[in-house]
Amino acid sequence: MAVARYWRQQEQRYSLAGSKCAICNGSFFPKRTICPTCHRRSIGKMEKFLFSGKGKVVTYTIVHDPIISYADQSPYVLAVIALEEGDLVLGQIVDCDPRIVDIDLDVEMVFRRLSAEGASGTIQYGFKFRLMDVGSS
Amino acid sequence: MTLSREVAVIGIGQTKFGEIWHKSFREIGIEAGLRAIQDAGIESSKVDSIYIGNMSAGLFLDQEHVASMIAEEVGLTKDSVPATRVEAADASGGLAFRQAILDISSGMSDIVVVGGAEKMSDVTSQIATYFTAAGADQSWESLFGATIPSLYALMARKHMHDFGTTREQLGLVSVKNHRNGSLNPDAQFQKEITLEQVLKAGPVSTPLGVFDCAPISDGAAAIVLAELDLARELCTNPIKVSGTGQGSDSLSIANRTELTGLKATRAASKRAYEMAGINPSEISVAEVHDSCTIGEIMAIEDLGFFEKGDGGPATERGDTSLEGIISINTSGGLKARGHPLGATGIAQINEIVLQLRGMAGKRQVKDPLYGLAQNVGGTGGTVIVHILEAI
Amino acid sequence: MKAGIVSYGIYIPRYRITPASIGAVWGQDGNSMGKALGIESKSVPAPDEDAATIAVESARRMLRRVRVDPSRIGAIFVGSESHPYAVKPTATIVGEAIGATPVMTAADFEFACKAGTAAIQACLGLVHMDDNVMPMDYALAIGSDTSQGAPGNALEYSASAGGVSFLIGKDDVIAKIDHSISITTDTPDFWRREGMKYPSHAERFTGVPAYFKHVEMCASKVMENMGTKPGDYDYAVFHQPNGKFPVNVARKLGFTSEKIAPGLWTPRIGNTYSASMMMGLAGILDVAKPNDLILGVSYGSGAGSDGFHIEITDAIEDFNRSASPLVADEAGLGMDIDYATYLKFRKKIKMEGE
Incomplete structure (x- = not known):
């Protein structure tokens, strides 16, 4: 079990909490300690930043040969999402026929179960994405 | 340097x-x-x-x-x-x-x-897929369901979208490498395959299928x-080792500035070319990291053998075959020679040495002077390029 | 000032299965079964959904409709019969995911299908409490379930998934809760023993001595205490274990079918258990106008009913309903799956290593 390792990143996974550099205003996910543009000037100037969770599909794939913890969910859609604030993030797209997923479609973040450490271990929750449609906001 | x-x-x-x-x-x-x-x-x-x-x-x-x-x-x-x-x-x-x-x-x-x-x-194989994914970002890729082939598939889809690379062109990488592998007695697969077989094979992570991915x-x-x-x-x-270059990039692909090539390949090869004092056009034979077919397409572009976006058409034209302008993966590549992770980078050098010695048997390229090997860690977080020279 | 509902949010999983698809596998006439139960289809959670994810989604949608800093929420109670952990609260996951932690209290509730309304009552108590004792501006009550019926059991036609969040507070209340009362007895009509995967029920015993007795008694008690008659209410909503019981109980109590229609969702999405009556109430809030009166009565097996006399305030005029999906929006977005996919999604297929 790796409880602390997963727990440490809970806020980032639950709420797409990344960082913003107070100097250049660049936003980053996942969280960063130092801004890759401002380097040492950004030390101590990185602030928590919550991404809205809205974005567009940059690229996607339907995974048929899953990683073991997702064996019961195969096939599933994995995508790179361009968040509206400008950063990229990798995540699954759920709740649709995988065949309708396409580049440039709008998505929004949803809160889902990612994996669990066996039947008795802890459950890891985090963000996935869903195509925007009627009823979305 | x-x-x-x-x-x-x-x-x-x-x-x-x-x-x-x-x-x-x-x-x-x-x-x-x-x-x-x-x-x-x-x-x-x-x-x-x-x-x-x-x-x-x-x-x-x-x-x-x-x-x-x-x-x-x-x-x-x-x-x-x-x-x-x-x-x-x-x-x-x-x-x-x-x-x-x-x-x-x-x-x-x-x-x-x-x-x-x-x-x-x-x-x-399921466990091997999981362990191999440790070369990706555990916290932000594999925990979210990514395998190494799925991450390459994301790059493949984007490459197809941006440059018009076709599913067939990806498949032809595999066809060529299997053909080369059939001439290599040390290869894992020594049997030619057809494009039809590649296209009909079961999906691993779309658009990549079983014949697009290196074996265990x-x-x-x-x-x-x-x-x-x-x-x-x-x-x-x-x-002679004429050039050595290393480059790195973000562990996870979402932290990169581009998804249709490996920045680390360009950095590593630039350093290696400069050290060797040669241009990409002087290379006659190269072993590149085709852990997935898209990897070879991106490599031959990033290494400067072909223009960005021309990797697929070049493969289709036969420019990368044993008889082509620059012979790529004469050993069969990772796909046909096999891909025992840590051994791959050394096996690539061995193939180039064989070619430069003129001892590559049926797959020998004619009188090569310079050969190159490109070895990728995970999905491009580390890339190593070496240039060898017959002296 | 009396407390009440400040905001609400609902979540219904996207997948649906019909009684015909279920019946076809078990040699039953699914269509007649569906008609007898008053169920056209039921919601099915995706394989990566559970009571916690559904609770979080409903809470986030609730928050989108108001400008409330989540850190002002002093309590989160999640009612469910399908908490993902037997020990370790669902409510802490919700608290973390909506940014309400750490200065808050939290607990999980279980009382069959009325755990969510029990949570509403607890929240009412807290926000009404003397400010010096346990001060809080808002308390969050959630009913969320991914309920299971044993394969082939009648329950399989109705047991579904969904979640509803009600933010309870005293400022900008859109639905004032003027009165609440409960009826509770020890009536074993439906249960699930520790460690068992599927619940058991006492078949027809779940009707007259259980559901109808408690719901009728509770509804009558609310009206007696408030001095109201069925005709005084613009809407009524009752727990909906199927599509028939709430219709029958409404008729017996003297409520017309028009008054229960906006709150009757089980026929479309099945019984969302802890969210069931709350989903109906949310459906009414989706259409209600200032001064509307609502009678709401939940039912939980075991057994008990929580009754509520609710009055819509003027604040609903400025309430940003459209910031999140209405019940009708969500209920209408179904994707039908077959029984094999249903088994896969509900993890009824034993995987390698299990």
Whole structure:
């Protein structure tokens, strides 16, 4: 079990909490300690930043040969999402026929179960994405 | 950048790649090592240092500290020869080779043995897929369902979208590499396949199918390196290391600025070309990291062999075949030769050495002067490029 | 000032299965079964959904409709019969995911299908409490379930998934809760023993001595205490274990079918258990106008009912309903799956290593 390792990143996974550099205003996910543009000037100037969770599909794939913890969910859609604030993030797209997923479609973040450490271990929750449609906001 | 002392390959050796049921990690490691030492024609007591490229004996075999294990097996613990294990996912072999070069160049050693080995078939394919994904970002990729092929599939889809690369062009990479593999007695797959077979094969991660992805393999490969002047004394056909380059990029693909190429390949190859003082057009033969077919398309673009976006059409034109403008993956590549993670980077160098020596048999390219090897860790977090020269 | 509902949010999983698809596998006439139960289809959670994810989604949608800093939420109670952990609260996951932690209290509730309304009552108590004792501006009550019926059991036609969040507070209340009362007895009509995967029920015993007795008694008690008659209410909503019981109980109590229609969702999405009556109430809040009166009565097996007399305030005029999906939006977005996919999604297929 790796409880602390997963727990440490809970806020980032639950709420797409990344960082913003107070100097250049660049936003980053996942969280960063130092801004890759401002380097040492950004030390101590990185602030928590919550991404809205809205974005567009940059690229996607339907995974048929899953990683073991997702064996019961195969096939599933994995995508790179361009968040509206400008950063990229990798995540699954759920709740649709995988065949309708396409580049440039709008998505929004949803809160889902990612994996669990066996039947008795802890459950890891985090963000996935869903195509925007009627009823979305 | 130049090396303070020049370095050459004086011996190579490897096991056949594939499912080696009857032999352990130790056994394949020593088999490759002894063949290389034999090929170099040196006494093992002359070896000053050992490097081992290995991605994850810890995960696959519950065994870390494999440098000591291999040193013992090769019989070099008697003189307490320094042995170092090097890790950069499936670029471990290429990186170990680079460390060996730097060791000799620094003057610390005159003769170095560098090996690469991986034993993957002791676990099920599902577990092997999971362990291999440790070369991606655990927190932000594999925890979210990513495998290595799925991450390459994301790049493939984007490449197809941006440049019009076709599913068939990806498949033709595999067809070519299987054809080359059929001419390589050490390859895991020595059978030609058709484009139709590639396209009809089961999906792994769309658009990539079974024939687009390198297999799970066991295997080891080794090289003996020597300082150039010493190399000339010790053997008649030393192959000179003209350029070495390394580049890195974000571990996870979502943190990169582009998804249709590997920035680290361009950085590593630029450094290697500059050191060698040559242009991409002077390379006649190259081994590139086709852990997935899209990897080869991106590599031949990033290495400067073809314009960005022309990797697919170039493959379709036959420019990368044995008879083409630049022969790519004459060994069969990772797809057909096999991909025992840590051994791959060394096996790539071995193929280039064979080609430059003119001893590649049925797959020999005509009179090559320069050959290049590109070894990628994971999805491009580390890339190692070497340029070798027939002298 | 009396407390009440400040905001609400609902979540219904996207997948649906019909009684015909279920019946076809078990040699039953699914269509007649569906008609007898008053169920056209039921919601099915995706394989990566559970009571916690559904609770979080409903809470986030609730927050989108108001400008409330989540750190002002002093309590989160999640009612469910399908909490993902037997020990370790669902409510802490919700608290973390909506940014309400750490200065808050939290607990999980279980009382069959009325755990969510029990949570509403607890929240009412807290926000009404003397400010010096346990001060809080808002308390969050959630009903969320991914309920299971044993394969082939009648329950399989109705047991579904969904979640509803009600933010309870005293400022900007859109639905004032003027009165609440509960009826509770020890009536074993439906249960699930520790460690068992599927619940058991006492078949027809779940009707007259259980559901109808408690719901009728509770509804009558609310009206008696408030001095109201069925005709005084603009809407009524009752727990909906199927599509028939709430219709029958409404008729017996004297509520017309028009008054229960906006709150009757089980026929479309099945019984969302802890979210069931709350989903109906949310459906009414989706259409209600100022001064509307609502009678709401939940039912939980075991057994008990929580009754509520609710009055819509003027604040609903400025309430940003459209910031999140209405019940009708969500209920209408179904994707039908077959029984094999249903088994896969509900993890009724034993995987390698299990």
